[in-house]
Amino acid sequence: MPVSPQSNLTxxxxxxxxxLDMLGYGIILPVLPQLIGQLSGGSVAQAAVIGGYLVFAYSLMQFLFGPALGNLSDRFGRRPIILIALAGLTIDYTIMGFANSMVLIFIGHTIAGISGASVATATAYIADITPREKRAHRFGLIGAAFGLGFIFGPVIGGLLGELGPRWPFYAAAILAGANLLFGFFVLPESLARDKRRKFDIRRANPFGVLWSLSKNPVVLWLMGSLGMFVLASQSFPSVWNFFTIEVLSFSSAQIGVALGCFGLGFAASQALLVGLLTKRIGEWSTVLLGMLAAAIAFIGTASIHSEIPLYFFLIFGSLAGVAGPAINSLMSRQVPDDAQGELQGAINATNSLASILGPLLATQLFSYYTQAAPGTPGYFPGAPFLGAGILVLVAAALFIYTVRRFDLMHRPRVAKKDHIHEMAQPGQQQTPPHDENGNGNGVGEGTAGR
Known part of the structure; x- marks a missing residue:
């Protein structure tokens, strides 16, 4: 039986x-360079290069497998996919904890990327058990769970790392295993059998799923805006530590405190502000507010020369956390119940693609503009953040165009249950969805272009 939307336990x-997934991932971050150095025998710089390849492998696996896991969950249900992914993470951390070669480290990280792609299934699970009008708030809770896991994970990993570089991996394996048992005994299935559909390999890859979603142009346009926004956001984790060292001579402790402040602000904005803002000003306005905050934070950070304005833009930028859940909720409204996994898989693939391209672009810009001597016209370490701010403004312009073209500010369309259909153009009549008794479903889901 599907889970009731009112089930707080679920x-x-x-x-x-x-x-716990993100906590386990964050635990290994502080000691991963040390473990790579031990196994490769190289310098810190060489370990950083290998670490970059590990990030590339992880993001690539998420890009490739996100849509597949999402589509598999549409066919077999959310529960088995989530449990299989948790088993994969348990195996991954165990392999990396006992690894005696870089080959095993890469194998473990590849498994982690595949298993981590299950976030699309978890998001689809939330969509299954949540009324459409409350999805933005609950998608924000997902982001908050990610943020809190990433905040506490590195702290715990750093403390465990004092015992040796492998101890955090053992702890992560235990956490993943406990999470697997927790899910096995507590987590029920959320997708009813009559809402499932056949698995189609053509829709289970990152390009096929986008082709499938092209039947719903509003989702495709929103996906493009989200992709640019996420791509711009990659400049922060990619060059933040290098930028603060170059411009402000930050120590590792100062970098950690700054990242902790951002993480707390970002988690708070997703957990507390998303639901409040979408209720008061609507989803599309919340998206624009988040994008505007990101653009101001990026462009302001690009030109800072002291610590106080850095923290101001850092805290201000944490408000950008409201944009992702709100635009996710908008897209979730446009697809039927049996395609939520596919949609979340496509979103996960888009985020993963941005995670592949973003760090490469940001680090190249940073490297190019810091090679010149300080004080010369060619010296500008903030170039990646300026570029990110401009890209966010382009993403906002594309989003505004999509909102106006499909009239989303008045009535977000809701797709039919049997397939993802092409949205009616503004001014074209669209039949309201009906429930099992033949009644219309109420406010916000009526005719288009009204």
């Missing part, structure tokens, strides 16, 4: 699963 179970 919601808590999924959020705890996501939190």
């Amino acid at each position: 919601l808590a179970c999924v959020l705890i699963t996501i939190f």
